[in-house]
Amino acid sequence: MHEMALCESLLQAMEEAGRTNRFTRVRRVRLEIGRFAGVEVEALRFGFDVVMRGSLAEGAELVVQEVPGRGWCFGCNDTVPLEHRLDSCPRCGGDRIQPSGGTEMTIKDLEVE
Amino acid sequence: MCTVCGCSGATVGDKDHHHGHDDHDHHHHDSGVLDYGAGPAHAHAPGLSQTRMVEIERGILSKNDSYAADNRALFERRGIFAVNLLSSPGAGKTTLLVATLTALAGRWPVGVIEGDQQTSNDAERIRATGAPAVQINTGKGCHLDAHMVGHAMESLPTLDDGVLFIENVGNLVCPAAFDLGEAKRVVLLSLTEGEDKPLKYPDIFAGADLVLITKADLVPHLDVDLGAIDRALARVNPRAETLLVSSRDGAGMAGWLGWLEARRRDALRTLAAQAEARAAALRAAVAE
Numbered sequence: 001m002h003e004m005a006l007c008e009s010l011l012q013a014m015e016e017a018g019r020t021n022r023f024t025r026v027r028r029v030r031l032e033i034g035r036f037a038g039v040e041v042e043a044l045r046f047g048f049d050v051v052m053r054g055s056l057a058e059g060a061e062l063v064v065q066e067v068p069g070r071g072w073c074f075g076c077n078d079t080v081p082l083e084h085r086l087d088s089c090p091r092c093g094g095d096r097i098q099p100s101g102g103t104e105m106t107i108k109d110l111e112v113e
Numbered sequence: 114m115c116t117v118c119g120c121s122g123a124t125v126g127d128k129d130h131h132h133g134h135d136d137h138d139h140h141h142h143d144s145g146v147l148d149y150g151a152g153p154a155h156a157h158a159p160g161l162s163q164t165r166m167v168e169i170e171r172g173i174l175s176k177n178d179s180y181a182a183d184n185r186a187l188f189e190r191r192g193i194f195a196v197n198l199l200s201s202p203g204a205g206k207t208t209l210l211v212a213t214l215t216a217l218a219g220r221w222p223v224g225v226i227e228g229d230q231q232t233s234n235d236a237e238r239i240r241a242t243g244a245p246a247v248q249i250n251t252g253k254g255c256h257l258d259a260h261m262v263g264h265a266m267e268s269l270p271t272l273d274d275g276v277l278f279i280e281n282v283g284n285l286v287c288p289a290a291f292d293l294g295e296a297k298r299v300v301l302l303s304l305t306e307g308e309d310k311p312l313k314y315p316d317i318f319a320g321a322d323l324v325l326i327t328k329a330d331l332v333p334h335l336d337v338d339l340g341a342i343d344r345a346l347a348r349v350n351p352r353a354e355t356l357l358v359s360s361r362d363g364a365g366m367a368g369w370l371g372w373l374e375a376r377r378r379d380a381l382r383t384l385a386a387q388a389e390a391r392a393a394a395l396r397a398a399v400a401e
């Protein structure tokens with residue numbers, strides 16, 4: 001989706017962290033992106049290179065760790081692992097599932113100088 | 114001074130006052146339009162020092178989320194029931210709002226925030242009903258964010274104990290990720306869009322409290338399978354309520370207005386209970 005907007009938010013977050021933690025250069029960024037976060041990692045990488053140009057994170061390495069999907073199955077009344085958003089419940093085969101994990105978009109840590 | 118981001122002296126009423134900060138940049142016109150299309154690129158001076166790790170552990174959209182929390186606090190303080198309306202372009206958000214505002218006919222204080230990439234056409238349509246409206250032009254942006262909404266609130270009347278409708282940019286993808294501080298999310302799906310839209314764009318439908326199936330007056334002219342829409346919706350959002358409406362002939366509008374009334378009542382009762390509990394605690398604190 002809006003990968004450019006995500007990259008701009010990411011840059012803002014890094015600039016804030018730079019002011020708080022006193023760094024002026026970001027070498028590496030580690031993100032956790034949930035399987036159901038709606039983020040296209042390739043588009044994110046493209047947007048990252050463009051948005052970071054001229055910033056404290058220009059040329060930084062982007063590391064994306066995928067977080068597996070989970071859903072709340074209304075049939076089982078329990079959390080079950082989900083491969084795809086529209087999969088049926090792997091346990092009961094039911095279709096009434098609300099994704100409950102794998103929607104996160106988190107900045108884990110930064111390697112800075 | 115701007116209460117949202119602290120930007121100095123800027124209101125929508127200012128004449129073409131342009132201001133930029135390190136984290137946001139926008140243009141205030143005198144025509145009730147907030148313009149986010151322009152702004153210089155970020156500029157930073159790299160420095161030199163030793164490499165180290167900094168733990169951050171925060172959401173990428175945490176900035177938006179903190180603005181959304183500020184908006185939500187403002188809405189709760191003023192008893193404003195805020196509704197975020199989302200859909201693809203042309204599903205009938207503005208037409209629904211015009212019909213809704215006309216039907217409400219001054220029953221509650223109402224205000225509208227209109228989001229579009231360009232033009233103030235929608236805000237003008239809303240103002241023609243007598244309701245105050247502020248237009249946000251997102252420029253290149255594909256969604257409203259909470260910071261824009263916070264600024265837009267500065268140019269609306271106070272709306273105490275009223276209803277705020279936020280009409281998002283017509284887009285079934287990006288607006289899903291941006292919390293605006295709303296109490297409820299309403300997604301519109303018009304009958305001409307195809308029964309499988311919820312499966313194709315699951316994020317936006319997964320976040321909906323209510324799905325309004327619009328343009329119900331077209332049913333006789335289409336080969337649309339309403340059951341298939343319900344099944345598709347149930348796959349991505351088992352909790353969402355659905356209502357079939359036509360802004361054109363008014364069918365189903367009573368159900369939609371009833372939904373608004375009931376949800377607003379619930380929200381205001383919750384706020385009243387919280388206020389009473391606080392008042393009781395304060396009284397107890399001075400009783401001894």
